[in-house]
Amino acid sequence: MPTTSINDIIVLVILVIVIIVHQLREWKEKSWSKNPSLIDENLCCRFSFTQISFATNNFDNGLEIGRGGFDKVYKGVIKVTNDKVEMTVAIKRLDSESKQGEKEFILEIETLSKLRHKHLVSLIGYCNDGREMILVYEFMERGTLADHLHKNKRNGSEDVTPLTWKERLNICLGAARGLEYLHNNSEQEVIHRDVKGENILVDLNWVAKIADFGICKVGGATSHTHTHISTDVKGTFGYLDPAYFSTRMLTKKSDVYAFGVVLWETLCGRPVIDDRINNKQQRNLVLWVQRCCENGMVDEIIDSSLRGQIPTDSLQSYIKLANLCLHKQTNKRPTMAKVRKDLESLLVDGLNFLR
Incomplete structure (x- = not known):
């Protein structure tokens, strides 16, 4: 019966650690993607991160139309009304690493989803997949x-x-x-x-x-x-x-x-x-x-x-x-x-x- 060398034990331990880390990461990703809706979806659409990524060509820098302290804004095209209508939109992606924008993100959704007026920018929807905080607005062609x-x-x-x-x-x-x-x-x-x-x-x-x-x-x-x-x-x-x-x-x-x-x-x-x-x-x-x-x-x-x-x-x-x-x-x-x-x-x- 051959004896197990110390090197074999080290390799085995490293392999187990890698598997555990990988499984923890997968578990985290799954738990992040199960974030609850922040508002009644009759008031405001909830988009998946995949939909947002597709709409912005994976956040192409060429589509960037604005930038703030904790966010970037992209021009995109997204499907609404049960994927039947394509709409040009402005997509604001908040820095997922910053906690400073989380409160503002939720407040904006709660406020704009309930208010509709000709002279207020319309909130089309949002995405809160995992750590992502993304807002989707009507596109304003002439800027500010x-x-x-x-x-x-x-x-x-x-x-x-x-x-x-x-x-x-x-x-x-x-x-x-x-x-x-x-x-x-x-x-x-x-x-x-x-x-x-x-x-x-x-x-x-x-x-x-x-x-x-x-x-x-x-x-x-x-x-x-x-x-x-x-x-x-x-x-x-x-x-x-x-x-x-x-x-x-x-x-x-x-x-x-x-x-x-x-x-x-x-x-x-x-x-x-x-x-x-x-x-x-x-x-x-x-x-x-x-x-x-x-x-x-x-x-x-x-x-x-x-x-x-x-x-x-x-x-x-x-x-x-x-x-x-x-x-x-x-x-x-x-x-x-x-x-x-x-x-x-x-x-x-x-x-x-x-x-």
């Missing part, structure tokens, strides 16, 4: 408001046609209607908390829609009744409501403040924080605009491509509205319903002027 105002120019894109005054007002009006719906709908009142040019998307017909609900807050907090939501401060620097930043008391008027910044962004055609400018006051859009208005230098802030397109009375009304949105006292700021009505009037004035 920020793209058209300043981002494309800075990225060296060719043939960038500046938006006309009418187009800018139309986009702001659409976004205002979307926010008004969020604040006042009967399903669930929502404070967006991250209103900015990059989160206002535009479709092929130039219809503006609010996007990105990952840090929104559900609940009816209004400054009229002095109710609020106490919460950690989240949002984008430059658009943050100073009152919310200092007190951590979030209200709908915090969205109104951010929308006021968007109004300035739209008129001036520049980013809210311009790192290329050394002067601190000029680098910050709001500080620069307020200083110019105080010194009677309004002409300096208007995007040069808008010269001759804005009637004087309309410009004054627009500036007044933007400044009201940024009022230090939250109860002095208008509601989004009032902002929407004012923009509708401005659009009519602008069309009459052009005629």
